[in-house]
Amino acid sequence: xxxxxxxxxxxxxxxxxxxxxxxxxxxxxxxxxxxxxxxxxxxxxxxxxxxxxxxxxxxxxxxxxxxxxxxxxxxxxxxxxxxxxxxxxxxxxxxxxxxxxxxxxxxxxxxxxxxxxxxxxxxxxxxxxxxxxxxxxxxxxxxxxxxxxxxxxxxxxxxxxxxxxxxxxxxxxxxxxxxxxxxxxxxxxxxxxxxxxxxxxxxxxxxx
Amino acid sequence: xxxxxxxxxxxxxxxxxxxxxxxxxxxxxxxxxxxxxxxxxxxxxxxxxxxxxxxxxxxxxxxxxxxxxxxxxxxxxxxxxxxxxxxxxxxxxxxxxxxxxxxxxxxxxxxxxxxxxxxxxxxxxxxxxxxxxxxxxxxxxxxxxxxxxxxxxxxxxxxxxxxxxxxxxxxxxxxxxxxxxxxxxxxxxxxxxxxxxxxxxxxxxxxxxxxxxxxxxxxxxxxxxxxxxxxxxxxxxxxxxxxxxxxxxxxxxxxxxxxxxxxxxxxxxxxxxxxxxxxxxxxxxxxxxxxxxxxxxxxxxxxxxxxxxxxxxxxxxxxxxxxxxxxxxxxxxxxxxxxxxxxxxxxxxxxxxxxxxxxxxxxxxxxxxxxxxxxxx
Numbered sequence: 001x002x003x004x005x006x007x008x009x010x011x012x013x014x015x016x017x018x019x020x021x022x023x024x025x026x027x028x029x030x031x032x033x034x035x036x037x038x039x040x041x042x043x044x045x046x047x048x049x050x051x052x053x054x055x056x057x058x059x060x061x062x063x064x065x066x067x068x069x070x071x072x073x074x075x076x077x078x079x080x081x082x083x084x085x086x087x088x089x090x091x092x093x094x095x096x097x098x099x100x101x102x103x104x105x106x107x108x109x110x111x112x113x114x115x116x117x118x119x120x121x122x123x124x125x126x127x128x129x130x131x132x133x134x135x136x137x138x139x140x141x142x143x144x145x146x147x148x149x150x151x152x153x154x155x156x157x158x159x160x161x162x163x164x165x166x167x168x169x170x171x172x173x174x175x176x177x178x179x180x181x182x183x184x185x186x187x188x189x190x191x192x193x194x195x196x197x198x199x200x201x202x203x204x205x206x207x208x
Numbered sequence: 209x210x211x212x213x214x215x216x217x218x219x220x221x222x223x224x225x226x227x228x229x230x231x232x233x234x235x236x237x238x239x240x241x242x243x244x245x246x247x248x249x250x251x252x253x254x255x256x257x258x259x260x261x262x263x264x265x266x267x268x269x270x271x272x273x274x275x276x277x278x279x280x281x282x283x284x285x286x287x288x289x290x291x292x293x294x295x296x297x298x299x300x301x302x303x304x305x306x307x308x309x310x311x312x313x314x315x316x317x318x319x320x321x322x323x324x325x326x327x328x329x330x331x332x333x334x335x336x337x338x339x340x341x342x343x344x345x346x347x348x349x350x351x352x353x354x355x356x357x358x359x360x361x362x363x364x365x366x367x368x369x370x371x372x373x374x375x376x377x378x379x380x381x382x383x384x385x386x387x388x389x390x391x392x393x394x395x396x397x398x399x400x401x402x403x404x405x406x407x408x409x410x411x412x413x414x415x416x417x418x419x420x421x422x423x424x425x426x427x428x429x430x431x432x433x434x435x436x437x438x439x440x441x442x443x444x445x446x447x448x449x450x451x452x453x454x455x456x457x458x459x460x461x462x463x464x465x466x467x468x469x470x471x472x473x474x475x476x477x478x479x480x481x482x483x484x485x486x487x488x489x490x491x492x493x494x495x496x497x498x499x500x501x502x503x504x505x506x507x508x509x510x511x512x513x514x515x516x517x518x519x520x521x522x523x524x525x526x527x528x529x530x531x532x533x534x535x536x537x538x539x540x541x542x543x544x545x546x547x548x549x550x551x552x553x554x555x556x557x558x559x560x561x562x563x564x565x566x567x568x569x570x571x572x573x574x575x576x577x578x579x580x581x582x583x584x585x
Binding site for chain 1: 429430431433434437438440441442500501503504506507508509510511
């Protein structure tokens with residue numbers, strides 16, 4: 001086990017098998033991830049998003065176990081230490097940005113983060129309904145909800161998608177200073193400039 | 209395909225989507241009340257008879273009129289998106305069609321969608337005018353007006369509510385809720401024609417007044433706030449549920465007053481069963497919300513048990529306006545309230561554990577109660 005910056009950091013996939021109908025995405029997949037920054041890449045349909053969803057405990061594998069710091073990611077307790085931003089994790093579109101962030105803070109018992117709100121330029125959309133946000137602003141909000149509670153494990157699916165230059169810069173700043181473990185699924189080499197980046201390449205499996 | 213055919217196609221598609229979405233509920237109704245369905249089809253004909261008859265009792269007339277107008281308004285509100293093609297609004301607006309043609313097509317769709325509920329009273333009025341044509345010159349004008357006023361008033365009001373449900377975003381809170389609720393207790397104070405005039409005045413007033421609105425402020429918070437916001441964002445479902453309860457209460461209220469004293473308890477018992485099922489069905493919306501944002505809710509540090517407990521509590525709070533309505537009509541005794549509570553709880557349990565067959569548990573409890581009461585007698 002690796003101990004960095006005073007906290008444990010080990011995401012572990014043990015003999016994971018997962019299927020979508022007749023297509024096997026993972027079969028007896030095993031990996032231990034202890035690096036602070038991980039970039040997952042691979043062609044479309046190779047299971048990048050599924051891997052993140054499994055790591056966040058949002059989907060239960062057909063077989064095997066996913067744990068973070070030796071605790072199953074499916075437990076409520078471990079959710080406190082995980083943050084995810086992915087297009088599959090749709091945010092309640094009927095709330096305003098302010099209402100959603102207020103709700104989210106209450107659930108994770110954390111303070112509002114004015115700094116990142118300003119950095120991402122979301123302050124001006126405070127009273128805009130989430131459904132009415134542009135793709136870029138929706139992505140920023142999704143990123144903000146993922147990092148708001150400063151999770152030990154941050155999972156980001158295509159985090160730079162739809163972001164303008166200013167927001168990309170803010171994202172890079174956020175990632176470079178981030179104290180926890182960051183796992184990014186992306187086609188872009190967003191994290192490559194950071195130290196200790198581990199690359200994981202996934203291959204697309206063919207239908208059985 | 210011309211513009212009219214295109215709009216009709218959009219309307220039919222929207223209706224199909226809506227019917228698909230209520231398939232589960234329809235199956236429940238058909239399974240519960242197979243014999244009541246033919247009777248439901250006959251209801252408009254019975255209503256026309258009461259509403260066109262100048263000699264019908266005032267309370268019965270007003271209750272029937274309220275029921276009919278509430279029904280047509282809700283029916284048209286359900287079809288509003290289809291008639292206006294809101295789902296494809298940007299595309300429809302991009303077409304090079306004149307405003308006049310668009311308005312005519314929409315009016316045609318309103319008549320098509322209101323169907324028998326609008327055309328029935330219109331045909332009846334024309335038949336009555338035709339039948340009374342020979343008396344126009346022999347009877348005083350006032351007598352003719354008195355005879356035709358109820359059906360004429362019905363046609364005017366039905367036409368208004370059919371159009372306003374589609375084109376006016378304001379809800380008829382005064383004319384379809386406050387006025388009829390107040391009118392029940394003083395139905396005999398005015399003649400039918402006077403009530404119709406009052407109804408029209410209420411419509412004019414509500415058109416001028418702003419919609420009553422309230423701000424949520426900072427309360428409630430957390431999961432209650434989230435669910436409340438979801439309901440406020442899409443109030444159609446809860447609104448229709450309340451209208452459904454209102455319609456059911458008025459109709460069974462009419463039946464309650466029309467049957468012998470010994471049979472009244474059974475009517476109230478039936479109302480407690482239907483009202484409990486309808487009010488508990490609100491839990492379907494909460495469950496649908498949890499399903500829709502399932503990945504997000506799963507990512508929160510809240511257990512499923514806690515989430516479901518919040519949903520149940522929220523649904524229970526939402527039942528309060530319905531309970532107030534039931535108590536206002538004063539049809540229930542203590543036993544009926546107890547029955548309502550039992551049917552409500554069993555329906556909630558059914559929705560939580562067997563959503564497709566949720567009505568089985570309240571039916572079983574109803575049978576048990578019926579058997580116990582038979583044994584007691």
